[in-house]
Amino acid sequence: MASATFLSTLSLANKNYLLLTPTHAYAKGYTNNFRVSNLPSIVVRKEGSVRSQGFVAMQEKGGSTLSDDSRRKTPHVLTVAGSDSGAGAGIQADLKACAARRVYCSTVITALTAQNTVGVQGVSNVPEDFVAQQLKSVLSDMQVDVVKTGMLPSVGIVKTLCKTLREFPVHALVVDPVMVSTSGDVLAGPSILSTFLEELLPMADIITPNLKEASALLNGMQLETVDDMRSAARLLHNMGPKNVLVKGGDLPDSSDAVDILYNGHNFYELRSPRIRTRNSHGTGCSLASSIAAEVAKGYPMLSAVKVAKRFVETALDYSKEIDIGNGPQGPFDHLLRLKSHSQASHRQQPFDPSDLFLYAVTDSRMNKRWGRSIIDAVKAAIDGGATIIQLGEKDAETKDFMESAKACLRICHLHGVPLLINDRVDVAIACDADGVHVGQSDMPARVARTLLGPEKIIGVSCKTPEQAEQAWVDGADYIGCGGVYPTNTKENNITVGLNGLKTVCMASKLPVVAIGGIGVSNARAVMEICASNLKGVAVVSALFDRECVQTETRKLHEVLLGSNIGST
Ligand SMILES: Nc1ncnc2c1ncn2[C@@H]1O[C@H](COP(=O)(O)OP(=O)(O)O)[C@@H](O)[C@H]1O
Ligand SMILES: Cc1ncc(COP(=O)(O)O)c(N)n1
Ligand SMILES: [Mg+2]
Known part of the structure; x- marks a missing residue:
């Protein structure tokens, strides 16, 4: 520019x-x-x-x-668009799309719409000079990379935008020429057409009209086939934008969602399977914002458009079952998070340190040796009184591990027992487990916390006060301290003994579970170190390297009940 x-x-x-x-x-x-x-x-x-x-x-x-x-500079998109009270399209869609694409998004609001899944019930334009004021506030200070426009409801607002952009040039301009909502309501009347054509389009790096908008910009040209879309793209390109993307979401009789990109030299036909869904309100806004986001990251236009289209397709597919509103077109979920919460049979409880009381850690080799499935092992431990389960299936194939983890999760949740996955944060995310336990050489707890979000449980194995402090700083919920006694489960594991356990407990700001060689015979001795944050014992062999897991768990449970663990 x-x-x-x-x-x-x-x-x-x-x-x-x-x-x-x-x-x-x-x-x-x-x-x-x-x-x-x-x-x-x-x-x-x-x-x-x-x-x-x-x-x-x-x-x-x-x-x-x-x-x-x-x-490096944080990529930044400024959206200049209208607010949708239903939050499926407009400014709200732009914010969510940019957040999902990991780009900062600032907002200049051009109009307020009273809108829901039925349609648009009202529109109130923001005064032109206040649009100008918002634009200046952001552009003069916040290092915008890309401006993306949506609903521009008046000639004055379009002119103000063009003037301000000449004053504060940005790296790229993405214009979504929003005119009529999918519900058929007018968001920007035909009076703005000439200003669009004369002033805004020539400044644009890309324009993204849907079929109706392309037709309106081309004097009512009929657009019914992919060939028509190509002709429209060529004609629109003559009006000055560097790239034209004619979107075919509404192309009749098409089993694919086809968009045509034209850059003045080449046509690209971008096809994806058409997702059968009611929840497609805001696809246009989200696509344009995602293109802007990718361009802000520095990607060339063709890659930006491809990634943005893939993103919209994925979000539509994910959001098919979302049930919001009674109208014909519902919103979708940009962040791909709503389903796991609304459809989860189990709602995650906040972490309760008393759950560490009898902590059962499964072991694939022991299960194999005793000829039992991981599911049977977990069931037996819960029946015997285990209060938390960790799956430590170190040699399992990922696919098998995921299947067993899902089955174990159902059993655990039926009994209100949290299920953690050892080490494999990916498996924990994929099956929506309650959390993970990581060792000192596994993924750092801080990274696991970023991936898992604030509500999942994270435990860290610690042998020293320094490691315990780091676990606290990294956002863990508890630490596992050991090996207290020598054990066959871990080779070359340094034992810390009861003294080491006590030292770590004293230093730890987090609740502690003791681990390593603990069983019915020595559990009491462990508990008797009397640290108020020592909440329980974690056990592998003493439960799972035995003939009857349920009996062994019950025996240990009784010993623990007879002690004063965690009661001070
Ligand atoms: N049902 C669908 N399945 C997959 N992609 C779709 C679907 N509907 C629209 N799209 C895609 O979403 C983007 C927005 O298209 P469109 O709905 O035509 O725009 P607008 O929302 O502006 O009317 C395009 O990339 C289009 O191909
Ligand atoms: C404020 C505002 N801006 C844009 C759209 C277009 O979105 P869609 O074409 O998906 O209805 C809308 N409905 N509302
Ligand atoms: Mg649409």
Whole structure:
């Protein structure tokens, strides 16, 4: 949109950097050829004054950059669109799509709509000068990479936008020429058409009309086939945008969802299976925001469109059973999270440290040796009084492990017993287990927490006060401390003994479960160290390397009940 103005050059570590303002740095073309680093602390003299903020250093790709990855600029999309009270389309869809695509999204609201799954009941435009004020607030300060537009309900608002964009150029402009909602309600009348055509379209890097919008922009041209879509894309491209994506979500009699992308040289026919769903309100907004998000990350347009289309398709497929509203078109779930909560038979309870009381850890080799399935082992442990289960199926094939984990989860939840997975965070996520237990050489607890979210249970094996402190800092819920006694389960495992256990308990801010060589004969001795945060014992062989798991569990349960564990 504007050519870059180099303010100065800088040499550091024998590399030359060009210094320019962020707006200029992101002006078209430059980010393709250069790697960009934010250098907020660099001081540049310009026209006698000292400027110390907001400069961007660029270095040719291939060379090393000044800053590491953690200092790369956060990709940022600004959406200029209308609010949908039903939150399926408009600003709300844009925010969710960008969040799902992991890009920051700011919002300039052009209109408020009273809208639900039935249709649009009311529209109130935001005054033009207040749209201008919002645009300036964001664009003057927040280093926007890509502007994406949706509902632009008046000529004045379109003109204001174009004027502000000339003042604050951004890397790319994605225009979704929203005119009529799928419910048939007018969101931007025909009066805006000429301003769209004359001012906005020529500034756009891509426009994304659906069939009705493409037809409206082309004077009512009939669009009924993929060939018609190609012709429309070519004609629209003549109006100035760099790329045109004609969306075929509403193409009659098509078993596929076909979109046509044209960049002035090549046509790309993008096809995906048509998802049979009522929940497709907001697909257009979400597609355009996702394209903007990918472009903001630095991807070329063709990849951005492909990824965005795949994202919409995945979200539609995932959201088929969502049941919100009584109208013909429902919203979908961008973050792919609603189903597991609304359809889960079991609602996760907050972690209760007293669940660590009798902690049964299964072992695939022992189960094999005794000829029992993992499911039978878990059932027997629960019947004997186990209060939490960890599946430690180290040698299992992933597919088998997942199947058994799901079956065990059903049994555990029937009895209100949490089920944790040893080490395999992927399996825990895939079968929606209650949490994971990780060792010092497994995935760090902090990473597991990021992947699992705030409500899942995370336990960490610790031998020292330092490890216990780290587990706390990393967001774990409990620690497992041991081996207290020598054990056959783990080779070359250093034992900490009762003294080591006590030291770790004293230091730990988290509840502790003791592990390693514990059974009916020595459980009492463990409990008698009398640390208030020692909540129970974790047991492998003493339960599972025995003929009758239920009997052994019951015996241990009695010993534990007779002790004062966790009662202080
Ligand atoms: N049922 C569906 N299954 C898969 N993809 C779809 C479906 N409906 C729409 N899409 C895709 O969603 C995007 C938005 O298309 P469309 O619904 O035509 O736009 P709009 O929401 O603006 O009317 C396009 O990529 C389209 O191919
Ligand atoms: C505020 C607002 N913006 C855009 C749309 C278009 O969305 P769709 O075409 O999916 O109905 C909408 N319904 N409401
Ligand atoms: Mg639609």
